[in-house]
Amino acid sequence: MPRLFTGLEIPEDVAFDLFLTQGGVGGARWIDRESYHITLRFIGDIDERLAREISYELDGVEAKPFKLRLSGCGVFGGNKPNTLYAAVEESAELRRLQAIHERICQVLGLEPESRKFAPHVTLARLKDPDLASLHRFLASHSLYKSREFEVSRFVLFSSRPSRGGGPYAVEESYSLQAGL
Template sequence: MIRTFLGLELPQHIRSQLVLQQFLMPVKRKLPPENFHITLVFLGEANNAQLDALDLELSRLDVTPFTLTLEGLGLYGKGKAHNLHALVRPEPDLMALQEKLLRRAREAGFTPDKRRYHPHVTLSYLRPGSFEQRELEKAVAHSSQFRTEPFEVTEIALFRSHLRPDGAIYDVLERYPLSAELRALKQ
């Protein structure tokens, strides 16, 4: 069994912009840029049969590529923040892709999380006592002008998550082009 999720990798120039935003935030524990991604569907623990079924489902995706933009930063956690992240501008194509992937994951035997989907890129997991809440809220408010240029989404990735005491490591197991046309170009 391996811990898995579906997500979007970010172009290097977008990762570089996120590193700068991390630098401007008063937090100690910053995620390494190679871990930056947008989660689409958290799958959890997966066995080989589920992964094979999912591979079949994802190899038949037919979605038109689209663009995304990151804009602003946010915090998760009422009163006591536990997650600093970059916000993804609301995009109907992204939401439609996420819904489609939820259905495909269920068809492959997964039981995905039922919480409402809020696309974001985690920049830091915050530990109690490791930051000043008011100072962080102020820095996040000052980041409201942060915006990346649009970047194209042409494929999704199946990630493996290795949980470690010093933070998770994410490996891409497989990439899936969004459409038959893109799959043909990849071959």
């Protein structure tokens, strides 16, 4: 039974810039830069038949390439932060692509995603983080901006069930067409 999700890959140079930010936060388990991505839709553990159906439907997605930029850092978890991330600047094209993926999954019988879409790149998983060092990290990276990069494809990733995810494998990639 594969554990699947759809997402966008991060260009190598942008991933390297993010990698250089690692460190200085007690209680952080930093993500390998090869695992950086933006999740569009977590699918979960499904059978092979449904995986093939999802892959087939994703192949029919019509969307144009678009540009994205990462901007700033934040945490999920409120008063008990559990995830440190780089945020993604608002993008109507990204939201449209994510909505298409959500619709495909629901049409094929998956439950609607319960969390609001908050595009991000996970930098670290946090377990009882040192809040002072976490606040210093957030303050020193609040103005972070990546270069603008083009998104010309999305991918279907698989992962092994593990703490914090990864390593991830690209099962299929789907090109976005400029002529649409």
